[in-house]
Amino acid sequence: MSWGWRNLLKLRPLIRDLIWSSIGDGSKVSMWFDIWCNASPLYNFISARDIARAGFSLASKVRECIHDGMWSWPNDWLLKYSILNSIPVSVLTDNKSDVLEWRNSDGSYSPFSVQRV
Template identity: 45%
Template sequence: MRDQIRPFIWSSIGDGKTTSAWFDKWSDVEPIGKFISPRLIHRAGFDLYTTVADVNQDGQWRWPAAWLDLFPVLNNLPQMNLQSDRRDSLVWRDNSGRDNKFSTKVVWDSIRRRSARVGWIKAVWFSHCIPRHAFLMWLIMGQKLKTQDKINQWRVWDQTKKLGGTQCLYNQWDDILNWLTTQANSKSAKNVIGKLVVVATA
């Protein structure tokens, strides 16, 4: 989990005094410590606690000239004018490159696995849904339960069809699923009740 989250945690540079020059992510170049060894760092007169402020003087980088040949990526670092009146701060940089204040919503939206939007989403999650029922229906839609194989045995389904206005449907999962999908965006009381009945029966 740490390796998954770390790329999103960036240091927004102010005075550069609390951001590690080697191990924090503060530029589009990977943390510099990934390709410059501790031995080279010490040979250049720096140490593992060197900050961004220590390697920047009047907007210019203080890299040894030999490093620019050994590690051409350092040439891609733009000049940076430090701001003595602002401290460094950590931000969450999302997949679109925008900096955000940390929140569980932003984190989840950044690290979650994304898939194509399914047509039945509003048939399962809608404003009047009951969370427990919606969760079970979500499992059914993903074919994680055997409900769709046993639907012909649902005696309660036959008894509740009229309540949901779904008496025209056969006891076949494909027919019920097609109805749920076509009515997913409907906000009429009849269709909302119909969806609630189907989900509760599941």
């Protein structure tokens, strides 16, 4: 790995919270690891063991966790992880791709671009 890449990778923790996923069809955004709602990444508080026990995969996408317009959380999660009750169900749009966005200091969003780093 080159010196440049190593130094870029060191920036990840500094910019991670500024890169948000905007849900389109939900097929590209990681349910557990990407930042797509105020409570995410969900992996920060839902264990890999609980994810697996519930029948989800660590590779699950947001789209796979919504059924008939409702989250498919196990009922016991709503008590164990009460923050899940505050996450609005994402509206999936089949002909719209998920996109990355920068979260600006004023809370607004702008299109993701590496040049803005």
